[in-house]
Amino acid sequence: MKAKEQVEKKKKGLAFQDLILKLSEFWMKRGCVLQQPYDVEVGAGTMHPETFLRVLGPAPYRVAYVQPSRRPADGRYGENPNRLYKHTQFQVILKPSPRDVQDFYLQSLEAIGIRLAEHDIRFEEDNWESPTLGAWGIGWQVLLDGLEITQFTYFQQCGGMDLDPISVELTYGLERIAAFLQGVESVYDLRWSEDVTYGQIRLKEEQQFSSYSFDRSDAGAIRADFEIQEKEAQRLLEGFDLLRGPERERYPLLAVYDLCLKCSHLFNLMDARGVISTTERAALMARVRTLACRTAQSYAAQMSPPTDAGQADASEGVRA
């Protein structure tokens, strides 16, 4: 009897992969494109171009995707039950923000098995800001019985530009939610699937990447790499500025954005290695932000070229 109870308890709550499936299904039914994680290291789902670039401009869009997010300074060699070098976000962007977006969100919690009336769910002020992306928004952290499970943000600015329309961003912290659902104390005890644990899949990664970013990375090499990536991004951005009209349309700004993301990750690696000071930190962040803002501005210009007469003529000429 007791053994059976234990098995029951063990099976409680969605497995990690089922959680992803449920959320994907829920948001797909609400008109979201299901995208894939970005294949460049990012610190958060917001940095995926499906968020950062899609929220610019007027075109409506709805997208949902999983984004493994690397934060080298948060690594704990796999020894802390709650802290990870790489955690998993489930990211949703709704553009423009629907009126009943909070209700949508709460329904998504029901969809993953949380009975709303039995829990203390609240929206507590937490305005989100990413200094390296020149982005900020107004919103909350959603607390479930005191546990932060989601960042809920109405984007106001991105890449230093005011947004119009406003997008809403929902960022679910999947490990925390899964641990809550399954009632486990350590993230490594989570059931990823029915018979494989999170620890079996991810522990090595946590150990080795913590070891790399805290103890074994070559700070000098990382710094040099940062300079190279930044220079390349700057070169391309200057190239874009020199072009006019239709030549701009195929210009590789998406590649520039990748370089910008690389700089951001390299900065995080330097930070984790403890080689940058508070002031230098601010200066490096400003450099990444400058890249991000210039990229966003160029991207916006590429999407909707200025309607100045001379340029309009030129582009028509090409189309004809």
Add this chain to the structure above:
Amino acid sequence: MKASVKKVSLRRSELLFEIGCEEIPAGLLPKAQAELRSVLEKYLVAENLAEGAEVVTFAAPRRLVAQVREIRLRQLDLVKEVLGPPKSVAYDSVGAPTRAAVSFADKQGIALDKIQFVATPKGEYLAVKQVIPGRTTEKILAEILPRVIQDLTWPRSMTWAGLSDARFIRPIRWIVAVLDGKPVRFSYGDVASGERTRGHRFLGKPSLPVKNFREYEAKLKANGVIVRPELRRAKIEKELTALGQKSGLKLHADAELLDMVTYLNEFPSVIQGQFDPAFLDLPDEILITVMRGHQKYFAVEKRGGDLAPHFLAVINLDRDPKGLVRAGHERVLRARFADAQFFWKTDQKCRLADYLPKLERVTYESRLGSYRDKVERVRAVARWIASQWFNLGLAQAHVPDADRAAELAKCDLATEMVREFTELQGVVGGLYARAQGESPEVADAVYDHYLPASLEDAIPRNLTGCAVSLADKLDSVAGCFAVGIVPTGSSDPYALRRAAQGIVKIILERSVPLSLALALGAAVKALQEHAPKIAVPEARETQILEFIQDRARFVFREKLGFAYDEVNAVFRAGSDNLVDARQRLEALRAIRKSKNFEPLTVSFKRIRKILEKAPAAEKGHAVSEEFLKLDAERDLHAGMREAARQVQARKREGKYREALEVIADLRNAVDRFFVDVMVMAEEEAVRRNRLALLGQLLAEFTTIADFSEIGGEESR
């Protein structure tokens, strides 16, 4: 044009107004509640609807609510008298209307024979009485309520639809506006007003029709929302006390937290959770910071004041029958405490001083080096301060303690605990120091050395803590200025104003003798001698001193309530020793009201002007009794010498008020001098002698306060 309100009695009723929102930050609600009332009242006044009406407002996380009782349903008619041309112009000698009369009547749209005449001081004028009929309150509200919403101010508003759309603190999702039981129709952004409110997200219905405030309050209560903040607070307090009593525990009182949870919940209920007593090995400061700051839990104490392994959480639900919520909160707290415990253990694997080398990697400012460098500078300055104090008679000042505390003060910056709970910097170092057997004097000094964080905050509790705090702040201000980080307008990233105010506050509150110039000199010397060896030019040093003195002026004015001119007068006479400056200020304030004082300040102003205007060659001579021609100047000279003797004696005893009284008594002699004596006499020797007399007077008697600064347009 004259206007008068016609007395008509009209029916009155009630307005119910609710701005329904997504969750508004709890910290902003009390001010918003008050502002909603004042803004609404302002518009009602402007529309002549305020008389006899009463506005009451309420706030909860998802709503700002106003009830206006006894509001007129219609504005009173306004009778306006429009004046036309003078009768003498409008009618000719035979009484026939001229063009002026005809065009006035035309313009006002009435027949000539309806025109009246009114007597004015300038003669008889044509006049027309116009009645502007009062509009319905409903129509007026439809216009002003959107403006009321718009006029509420927030630290950072947002838009939720698009740039050109409405702004507010959080998206507005519904608006209730019901006057006399009927809806008032308008829209704000994408929301149309109506008569439906919404209950609690999980305890109530999503749509509730309401006709008046009474029904509104009752229906909401039945649907999980307590509209009145005072009732929510009372419910929380009652349940906190009851739960505490049940388990024989005492609430760790926290007024700020109580405010917060009152505005964080629409239907607050208190639940009690517990944690593993093993966590109680952690210091109370850490346990409370975790519970309060992160989770908004109240801590509870056993009899005797020790923390109990329990917490009280305020949840936004009516109950927790299955204990699921409690279990969830306990689980979160367990993880947080486990983190803290892990940090505590890891950090203590080595001694606090062992973190010193790690501070080399924590940069203070790129040009000012690491915290390791800062520690050496702070040590030097703290030693200097302690030795100054000792030499000036403060027997408890202890140089080795100051040195040790300064050495350990910043070590906790490299600990895991402070990396996680940055608000505990200093505190953690102090706790570790105590746990590792440092003397209480040193451990407390480390604990306190960031104090005071603001002008309201306490200063370090012991002298060593004061020395380290002063040294740390002097180094920050001097160092940052030296490399060009100077606060401008709203930009003060290194909080140098706060640091300088902290210096002032410590000196004044602890009443310690400290020359600002010498202390700054010690900080500058430390900057020059220790890595990275920053030179501070003299002009910069002067600028830094002025900056600190400017903050001292601010503290004297804004916090101690001295007048602008009093501070100027006293500072002009010297401000290097702030404790002394405060004593002089107190004396000046005390004597200011006496009858001789204000007239004397006028004379001193006059003296300063005369001396300023006099050519250089005329000044700087000594007074020679042989050239004192008139009684008035001889008397002034004699009175002055006697007064100077007395003033010196009083000053030596620190009796500034009595010294000022002696000076004030010179008033008659000074007045007579100005009546009888012409300063700029023909004869050069006499003229120079008189200027010398005045110069001496000014020099002798402005060492406590320069009276020429008192009064006039400068006394802002």
